Amino acid sequence: MQLGHVAVAFAISSYAPELTNGNIDAFSMEAIAVSFAAHWLPNLDVIPIWLGIAKDSFHCTWSHSLLFAAVVALLIAPFNIWWAVLGLVSLLIHFLADMPSSVGLPLLMPWRRRFTINLWADTGHSGWIALKGTYMQAWTWLLEGGAFLFLYIRAYQEGVWPFM
Amino acid sequence: MLLRTPIIGIVLAGIVTILLVLLFEVPGRPFTVAQALGLYFFALITCIGVAMLFDPNAKKAKEDFLKINFYEEKK
Numbered sequence: 001m002q003l004g005h006v007a008v009a010f011a012i013s014s015y016a017p018e019l020t021n022g023n024i025d026a027f028s029m030e031a032i033a034v035s036f037a038a039h040w041l042p043n044l045d046v047i048p049i050w051l052g053i054a055k056d057s058f059h060c061t062w063s064h065s066l067l068f069a070a071v072v073a074l075l076i077a078p079f080n081i082w083w084a085v086l087g088l089v090s091l092l093i094h095f096l097a098d099m100p101s102s103v104g105l106p107l108l109m110p111w112r113r114r115f116t117i118n119l120w121a122d123t124g125h126s127g128w129i130a131l132k133g134t135y136m137q138a139w140t141w142l143l144e145g146g147a148f149l150f151l152y153i154r155a156y157q158e159g160v161w162p163f164m
Numbered sequence: 165m166l167l168r169t170p171i172i173g174i175v176l177a178g179i180v181t182i183l184l185v186l187l188f189e190v191p192g193r194p195f196t197v198a199q200a201l202g203l204y205f206f207a208l209i210t211c212i213g214v215a216m217l218f219d220p221n222a223k224k225a226k227e228d229f230l231k232i233n234f235y236e237e238k239k
Contacts, residue, residue: 057235102230121229130234136225142213149206153188162199 001097002134004144007151008097009039012090014154019089020082027160031086038087039094041072046125059125064095065109097147100139119143169219173212180207 001008009032016024016031024031045063048054062068069091077084095105103122104114120140123133134140156163181204189195195203216222 055235059235103235121226122234123229124234133225133229136222137229138213138216138219138222138226140213141216142210145206145209145211145213149184149203149210152203152206153184156188156193156195156199159193162202163193 001100001140001144001147002131004140004147005039005043005094005097007144007147008093009036009090011147011151011154012039012086012093014151014158015089016086019086023082024086026158027155034083034086035090038072038090042068042091042094042098049125056125060098060103061106062109064098064105064107066095066107067109069095097143100143165216165221166219169215169222170212172215172218173208176211176214177204177208180211 010027013028013031013035014026016026016028016035024034042060042063045054045059045061049056049058069088072091073084073088076087095107098105099115100117100119101122102116102118102120104116104118106112106114120134120137124130155161181200184203184207185195185200
């Protein structure tokens with residue numbers, strides 16, 4: 001998933017009250033910041049690739065594993081337990097959103113077996129070919145469009161922009 | 165993309181938009197025309213995806229990309 005991650009992160013922030021026992025408001029700046037930061041964190045594994053420190057094959061490995069999600073949640077928990085919960089959910093949903101890609105995710109790292117739903121072919125980690133190739137395929141339009149549609153309905157239900 | 169694909173998407177998006185309005189609209193807070201158009205826009209993106217499932221070009225694109233390994237070692 002590419003642009004759809006934006007909609008998914010916003011949609012997660014709309015469920016902040018349910019996930020945090022009412023401690024964080026839906027679509028609040030806090031909810032959006034935590035959801036976005038955690039949801040996009042796994043994709044920062046492209047930075048060492050861009051810098052030439054890591055190989056292309058580093059993408060979608062450790063940062064897309066349950067171990068990574070658990071470590072991030074445990075690191076945040078001492079500072080704010082509700083951020084940890086929201087962050088953990090955001091990370092797990094990121095993995096779910098990436099699972100339809102043919103490359104699959106090694107969720108059980110260090111065990112390297114990859115899990116995939118295989119709805120669309122992987123087109124690389126970044127760049128124009130990756131973006132263009134993604135949107136030449138049916139399921140990306142269906143699922144990413146569906147994510148934006150879901151977010152739109154959530155915005156209506158919560159009475160936030162553009163439904164104020 | 166075949167010509168029929170966007171046409172199917174446009175028609176299907178209209179049906180989906182009507183269904184979503186019927187399902188989710190709160191009586192005291194009806195969708196304005198602009199809001200309904202926004203709903204239609206996002207339904208259209210989704211429904212073009214549905215229509216592309218039956219488009220051989222989209223299927224071929226997937227098959228072509230499946231042949232490429234973007235993560236193999238560069239020599």
